[in-house]
Amino acid sequence: xxxxxxxxxxxxxxxxxxxxxxxxxxxxxxxxxxxxxxxxxxxxxxxxxxxxxxxxxxxxxxxxxxxxxxxxxxxxxxxxxxxxxxxxxxxxxxxxxxxxxxxxxxxxxxxxxxxxxxxxxxxxxxxxxxxx
Amino acid sequence: xxxxxxxxxxxxxxxxxxxxxxxxxxxxxxxxxxxxxxxxxxxxxxxxxxxxxxxxxxxxxxxxxxxxxxxxxxxxxxxxxxxxxxxxxxxxxxxxxxxxxxxxxxxxxxxxxxxxxxxxxxxxxxxxxxxxxxxxxxxxxxxxxxxxxxxxxxxxxxxxxxxxxxxxxxxxxxxxxxxxxxxxxxxxxxxxxxxxxxxxxxxxxxxxxxxxxxxxxxxxxxxxxxxxxxxxxxxxxxxxxxxxxxxxxxxxxxxxxxx
Numbered sequence: 001x002x003x004x005x006x007x008x009x010x011x012x013x014x015x016x017x018x019x020x021x022x023x024x025x026x027x028x029x030x031x032x033x034x035x036x037x038x039x040x041x042x043x044x045x046x047x048x049x050x051x052x053x054x055x056x057x058x059x060x061x062x063x064x065x066x067x068x069x070x071x072x073x074x075x076x077x078x079x080x081x082x083x084x085x086x087x088x089x090x091x092x093x094x095x096x097x098x099x100x101x102x103x104x105x106x107x108x109x110x111x112x113x114x115x116x117x118x119x120x121x122x123x124x125x126x127x128x129x130x131x132x
Numbered sequence: 133x134x135x136x137x138x139x140x141x142x143x144x145x146x147x148x149x150x151x152x153x154x155x156x157x158x159x160x161x162x163x164x165x166x167x168x169x170x171x172x173x174x175x176x177x178x179x180x181x182x183x184x185x186x187x188x189x190x191x192x193x194x195x196x197x198x199x200x201x202x203x204x205x206x207x208x209x210x211x212x213x214x215x216x217x218x219x220x221x222x223x224x225x226x227x228x229x230x231x232x233x234x235x236x237x238x239x240x241x242x243x244x245x246x247x248x249x250x251x252x253x254x255x256x257x258x259x260x261x262x263x264x265x266x267x268x269x270x271x272x273x274x275x276x277x278x279x280x281x282x283x284x285x286x287x288x289x290x291x292x293x294x295x296x297x298x299x300x301x302x303x304x305x306x307x308x309x310x311x312x313x314x315x316x317x318x319x320x321x322x323x324x325x326x327x328x329x330x331x332x333x334x335x336x337x338x339x340x341x342x343x344x345x346x347x348x349x350x351x352x353x354x355x356x357x358x359x360x361x362x363x364x365x366x367x368x369x370x371x372x373x374x375x376x377x378x379x380x381x382x383x384x385x386x387x388x389x390x391x
Contacts, residue, residue: 051367054316054320055316055374058312058315058316061312061315062311062315065308066304091301091304092304094304098302
């Protein structure tokens with residue numbers, strides 16, 4: 001954070017001095033907020049590629065295991081073997097994909113693409129192409 | 133060779149027997165409760181945190197000293213994490229998140245000291261911690277929102293005829309949270325400690341088996357072990373952080389159940 005030089009924009013009367021001070025406080029606050037946001041982003045949980053990979057992996061596997069477990073218990077209780085296990089295993093698979101999509105969406109939100117990078121055509125571009 | 137057995141470090145043994153539940157009084161019947169090495173290190177972890185925080189905040193100066201500054205940084209770190217993930221309404225869960233974070237962090241750091249037992253390398257410990265979070269979310273969610281909490285399983289804007297398929301998937305996804313939370317922490321710590329022990333074990337075996345050549349060749353696994361030690365410190369702190377952040381996000385679901 002840079003300290004603004006004192007001799008800059010020296011006001012003639014006291015009211016001017018207060019106004020000047022208020023704007024300086026506001027700008028300092030803005031700067032501090034930006035700094036805080038930056039440090040929050042830097043300390044995101046996905047610090048290493050290894051941690052990121054393990055996080056996605058466990059999210060996926062856990063859902064499959066839970067699905068299979070519930071299916072097994074249903075079979076045990078109702079005697080519908082093997083249908084509960086089969087169906088719930090596939091449901092668990094779907095839930096795992098859902099977990100992975102959520103984690104990746106959250107990671108993408110945590111680290112947005114740098115401005116100016118090519119993100120491919122968006123909806124407006126498609127529309128323009130159709131109208132041509 | 134017990135010296136280089138990579139699993140040996142996770143053995144739990146009794147330090148003092150406390151009492152026996154049930155059984156007919158003969159040897160080996162009933163459930164015996166004991167004070168184990170795992171329990172000892174849990175007590176040590178909690179004692180370290182409490183003593184440090186009490187000592188650091190005893191002075192309460194306006195201009196903090198080093199210890200007080202560390203305690204304040206720790207508070208600010210966890211408070212910022214709770215506010216950003218669960219909002220200001222989540223601050224009532226600050227004690228829970230702070231306790232979980234400091235307990236896992238200090239337990240992981242204790243685990244890095246040679247001959248110390250790593251509490252978080254047993255899945256029952258991490259599973260108990262994650263079930264604590266999971267049950268808190270369910271209980272608080274139902275107490276605060278009533279049946280509206282079930283909206284968590286019904287994503288907004290989904291047509292009615294897809295709901296019978298989507299809702300079970302959401303339920304499984306929700307139930308998988310404590311599993312993934314506990315397996316992640318336990319897996320990272322277990323795998324890291326085994327790898328570290330295997331590499332240092334290589335050095336011991338080389339020196340024992342090859343003599344003078346072994347002394348020279350053992351430089352390589354020792355270098356690897358040094359690098360892994362650094363990595364383990366990182367993994368230990370990152371996993372404590374990830375556990376706390378995910379706790380905040382799950383609590384956020386309990387506070388604001390609409391997706």
